[in-house]
Amino acid sequence: MKFESLELHDSTIYEIKYLWGSRELTLKGTRYSQEKSGIIPFSLLFKSVSSYSVQHNAPWGESSSINGTGIEVNGQYLIELQSGDVISVVASEVEFEGV
Structure with missing residues (x-):
């Protein structure tokens, strides 16, 4: 599944490592x-990272x-x-896990 197609709107982030x-x-x-009729965990694993930025303003x-x-x-x-x-x-x- 393409990253931009993931249905993550209103999902909550609790950890970045x-x-x-x-x-x-x-x-x-x-x-x-919707398939599970409830809240489920998910994770995104980014590989070969060359840079990242996390704003919190x-x-x-x-x-x-x-x-x-x-x-x-x-x-x-x-x-x-x-x-x-x-x-x-x-x-x-x-990579996305949590379907």
């Missing part, structure tokens, strides 16, 4: 699943919920939070 030696960034959270107010996702042509994955902050990860690929 970067492993320096393996150059992997893991983002964990919870999301609503909350210009729209505090929130850890996802507003939307996107990808730039240079392999930059973007996650906009409902706080107005953006998480940016430049990586070779991303």
Whole structure:
């Protein structure tokens, strides 16, 4: 499934972890699943990370919920939070778990 097609709107992020030696960034959270009729965990594993940025200025107010996702042509994955902050990860690929 393509990153920008993931249904992560209103999902909540609770952990971001970067492993320096393996150059992997893991983002964990919870999301609503219609198939399971409830809240389930999910994770995004970014591989071969060359850079990342995690803003936490909350210009729209505090929130850890996802507003939307996107990808730039240079392999930059973007996650906009409902706080107005953006998480940016430049990586070779991303894996999603939590279907």
